[in-house]
Amino acid sequence: MSAINSGANAPKILIVGGGYAGFYTAFKLEKHLKQGEAEVTLVDPLPYLTYQPFLPEVVAGSIEARHVVTSHRRHLRKTNIVSGKVTNVDHKTKTATIEVAGLAPYKMQYDQIVVTAGAVSRTFPIPGVADHAIGLKTIEEAVEIRNRIMTNLDKAANLPAGAARDRLLTFVVVGGGFAGIETFAEMRSLVSYLLRYYPTISFADTHFHLIEAMGRIMPEVAQDTSEWVIANLDKRGAKIHLNTQLQSAENGKIELSTGESFESDVIVWTAGVMAHPFVRNTDLPLDERGRITAKATLQVVEGEKVIVDAWTAGDVSAVPDLSGGGVGGFCVPNAQHAVRQAKLLAKNIVATLRNQTIEEYLHKNLGAVAGLGIGVGVYQYKKLAIKGVIAWFMHRGYHGLAMPMWERKIRVVSGWIWNFLLRRDIVAISATKEPRLAFETFASRPKA
Numbered sequence: 261m262s263a264i265n266s267g268a269n270a271p272k273i274l275i276v277g278g279g280y281a282g283f284y285t286a287f288k289l290e291k292h293l294k295q296g297e298a299e300v301t302l303v304d305p306l307p308y309l310t311y312q313p314f315l316p317e318v319v320a321g322s323i324e325a326r327h328v329v330t331s332h333r334r335h336l337r338k339t340n341i342v343s344g345k346v347t348n349v350d351h352k353t354k355t356a357t358i359e360v361a362g363l364a365p366y367k368m369q370y371d372q373i374v375v376t377a378g379a380v381s382r383t384f385p386i387p388g389v390a391d392h393a394i395g396l397k398t399i400e401e402a403v404e405i406r407n408r409i410m411t412n413l414d415k416a417a418n419l420p421a422g423a424a425r426d427r428l429l430t431f432v433v434v435g436g437g438f439a440g441i442e443t444f445a446e447m448r449s450l451v452s453y454l455l456r457y458y459p460t461i462s463f464a465d466t467h468f469h470l471i472e473a474m475g476r477i478m479p480e481v482a483q484d485t486s487e488w489v490i491a492n493l494d495k496r497g498a499k500i501h502l503n504t505q506l507q508s509a510e511n512g513k514i515e516l517s518t519g520e521s522f523e524s525d526v527i528v529w530t531a532g533v534m535a536h537p538f539v540r541n542t543d544l545p546l547d548e549r550g551r552i553t554a555k556a557t558l559q560v561v562e563g564e565k566v567i568v569d570a571w572t573a574g575d576v577s578a579v580p581d582l583s584g585g586g587v588g589g590f591c592v593p594n595a596q597h598a599v600r601q602a603k604l605l606a607k608n609i610v611a612t613l614r615n616q617t618i619e620e621y622l623h624k625n626l627g628a629v630a631g632l633g634i635g636v637g638v639y640q641y642k643k644l645a646i647k648g649v650i651a652w653f654m655h656r657g658y659h660g661l662a663m664p665m666w667e668r669k670i671r672v673v674s675g676w677i678w679n680f681l682l683r684r685d686i687v688a689i690s691a692t693k694e695p696r697l698a699f700e701t702f703a704s705r706p707k708a
């Protein structure tokens with residue numbers, strides 16, 4: 261008898277969120293639990309996890325969008341999958357409120373809860389950002405950015421020189437962390453490649469701007485490595501504005517603290533993340549940044565007091581970094597920590613069910629690697645820095661192996677091979693936003 265069909269008296273484990281941490285917790289629980297030992301339920305609005313490190317390559321068309329998402333139902337065969345949202349948690353009564361489309365909200369009783377709700381884009385009240393910018397936390401956002409870039413080139417190719425054309429050919433990224441720099445570089449790489457198909461658009465006609473409020477980019481790497489990245493992108497026609505704040509993006513008009521101003525139809529926001537706001541609707545303890553406070557064992561804690569039967573991991577949590585390499589003493593929000601925390605979390609849950617000893621999470625950073633467009637990358641581990649094509653292969657090698665599930669790894673790697681042999685696919689299918697438009701426009705209607 262599988263965990264999903266366990267008896268009525270079996271402990272019920274509720275996992276909130278199906279990203280890296282939630283998916284891997286469920287996946288490993290399926291491996292470790294004996295038949296009938298517990299019933300596991302995973303709740304997430306989406307039916308898949310997204311491998312976010314590959315989103316910049318989806319923007320660039322180097323990876324097919326469907327290949328960077330992993331189906332819950334295909335790979336979690338013994339877990340109850342609920343395509344909905346947990347809107348409230350009352351841990352004192354061990355009750356969660358769940359909303360599913362088409363149903364009235366209902367309550368679920370649980371014995372143990374795992375909160376792995378992840379993170380969302382963190383923005384500031386800058387005029388125009390909420391209305392005109394787009395984040396890069398989801399596969400849907402990556403596809404939309406790619407579609408916008410390619411659609412803008414199609415439009416600009418038919419326009420004379422002027423403000424309207426310049427706006428279409430100006431691309432902006434806000435935020436100089438890893439996600440921002442990788443996205444910025446891949447966007448530049450994509451447009452540079454596409455120009456061969458647009459004889460009316462020259463390289464000088466395209467404009468790329470990255471806006472970073474701090475005095476440097478990519479704080480995870482050494483200063484000289486970050487300066488190399490800036491110089492490399494500058495040679496490729498991509499300008500980075502350091503010590504610069506975005507003051508307004510109203511109606512697509514970019515106004516910077518330096519006094520510079522220009523217009524853009526593609527404004528990508530990558531300036532930070534925050535714990536999913538859902539956690540405010542729980543009675544679990546939070547830190548000043550809205551993250552669930554945790555021990556290194558991944559148990560939820562309030563001060564020194566362990567909240568029994570409550571666990572957390574990933575971007576939504578404040579987990580102490582025992583290696584000493586974390587920011588402020590905590591594990592940084594990245595896939596490397598989320599996956600490894602989840603694997604330990606599953607072991608610890610099983611250990612508690614069996615009255616065994618649980619372990620603390622300890623993982624030393626393996627270094628930082630970034631892809632900056634075809635053939636360009638950087639890798640940093642302590643004082644070791646590797647730049648250029650070797651680092652680019654290291655980036656693809658590491659993330660190709662880190663991609664969840666072998667069938668996904670094979671799809672991604674085979675896609676890279678086909679792209680090398682056949683070159684990039686340059687088709688944008690922006691009509692998916694209004695899929696019924698053509699049918700509706702020409703459909704016959706009853707006469708009045």
